[in-house]
Amino acid sequence: MSDIINIKSMKKEYRMGKITVPALNGVDITINAGEFVAIIGPSGSGKSTLMHILGCLDTPTDGNYTLNSELVSAMKKGKLALIRNKQIGFVFQTFNLLPHLNILKNVELPLMYAGFNKKKRTQTAKKVLIEVGLGNRLKHKPSELSGGQRQRVAIARAIVNNPTIILADEPTGNLDTASGGDILSIFSDLNDKGNTIIIVTHDPAVAKRANRVINIVDGLIQDGNIS
DSSP: OOEEEEEEEEEEEEEETTEEEEEEEEEEEEEETTOEEEEEOOTTSSHHHHHHHHTTSSOOSEEEEEETTEEGGGOOHHHHHHHHHHHEEEEETTOOOOTTSOHHHHHHHHHHHTTOOHHHHHHHHHHHHHHTTOTTOTTOOGGGSOHHHHHHHHHHHHHTTOOSEEEEESTTTTSOHHHHHHHHHHHHHHHHTTOEEEEEESOHHHHTTSSEEEEEETTEEEEEOOO
């Protein structure tokens, strides 16, 4: 199995006035294509910083990040934006759906940015919404859906471009236990189909649904299982 993410000696520091605050302290991570990985750590551990770098939303202060054989840690913002649009599907705790658009239009958005024509956008968006169990809600707006259904829409939007990885940030954080379990089952099904899934969480119960757990504490990483 080939690696899709390779991080070597990664450091990230932030400047706060005259003070330098370390967030990542020399991180090495390898994630293979088709893995389902959870990154877990307490508040302030560095997991949010790591997520932003994995998602090409930020760059490291030092070290290398290779995504799908491309050295993204050396790229400028414009190229990083292209990598994000083509290779990374994001799922957020707060859904980040556009309230004035129905769910079909919300899911079509990444395809619009990718240059697909209207017919292809509609066909593809419908297909993935059916896959997540919302084929009968295409014309509904986000406000007309439950939290669990809105997260399903967010997942459909994340996968509609067939990304290299799906990166989920606390995807069950705003959901009840039953809805959260349903969402995690969707991620498991996507992983069974060959998708690479990375979930960032503080919840051990969520992390246990993954096949591998990466613990982060004080900006340092270790692979391991949650007892």
